[in-house]
Amino acid sequence: MKVASANDSRLYKWLYFTFRVGIACSLCLVLLGFILSGITKTEFTDTVIPSSQFSHRLLELDPLAIITLGILILVLTPLLSVVLAMVNFLMEKDKLYLGISIAIVCILVLSLVLALV
């Protein structure tokens, strides 16, 4: 039995879809990376790929880059869920929760920026 309002139902649908797609993509990429490393008999010499080399090695189908992309998608899925909540509150014209969701996005972006610089 559904008891949420129509606007909340929309947000629930968006979050459900985002979480399912996020975890599925992430797991597929991680498993693909390990399968590729087995097929190509890749020896993992690095523990982390420098951000400057990431896109280049991803285009070369480097297994470690593919695994890293899978983890990045997993980690970014919760951030996307907050962004979707922000859009939903904007459409609802709910200023209070629009402000709250903007604050959370800002905090998460700050932590991401700290991680990437």
Next chain:
Amino acid sequence: MNEISLWSLGGVGLAGGLLGSMLGLGGGVFFVPLLTLVLNLPIHIAIGTSLVAIIANSITASSTHIKAQLTNIRLGMLLLTATTIGAIAGGFIAAVLTSPILTGLFGIALIGIGYSMIRRRQLAQEVTSPRETAAGSGASSTSLVSSLTASYYDRSLNQVVTYNVSRVPQGWGINLLVGIASSLLGVGGGIINIPVMNLVMRVPIRAAMVTNSFMVGITALAGACVYYYHGYIHPLTVAPVMVGAFIGALIGAQLVQRARSVILRQIFAIVLFILAVLMLLRAAGLPI
């Protein structure tokens, strides 16, 4: 990294995901001791790995709860402003602490969590409390508090439960500390946050558990970024644990329906006490 290590990491993920799912936790209380005591990983890397595995567990569990419209998203968003700030602070505090201090802190936290797990039966008994279906006794009439009022269909009671949220400032303040603890120790924080939402904020236990499940992934993200910044997240360590945790969470969700939860909690509390002693011995420099 050789094949045996990958399987060992996957095994730790499977065990943590399974136990965490069966107990309604993120699994961090199991990931960190298993990675440090069994696989001898440095504790900072174990915590960074645990935070990513918690995100995997949170997303998997939350998608089910959100589909059933049990999660109070507004309450979760409000409390996330506290836990995410706390998580960033906790990550930076952890980075300046030495491994023995961090290991010792984790051991002490495990004792508290084990004790809380034994006592948690008392919370479960409050599901049918009449206060859940009435207006919260301590709720004020501000727009913020009224916006947190929510409803869900409780299958076990066969009725729609409507509840108000009380003592929001106190709950927010405690969640700031929950965020710090989560990032500092690599745990989801549900063991603290669920009782706080239930006992302090008067949120029904079922709604508290699923809202916490939604929150821990986002809180762990803030902490994980700080650990990545300090070089404590290694994809080849994280990936097998993450996959194992996902599979463990799926199996645990099935097993928990057949298990007697009170006995499970008591057994796991004993396991946590043993892990706590081992962590404290390691913190003291004794070979484990």
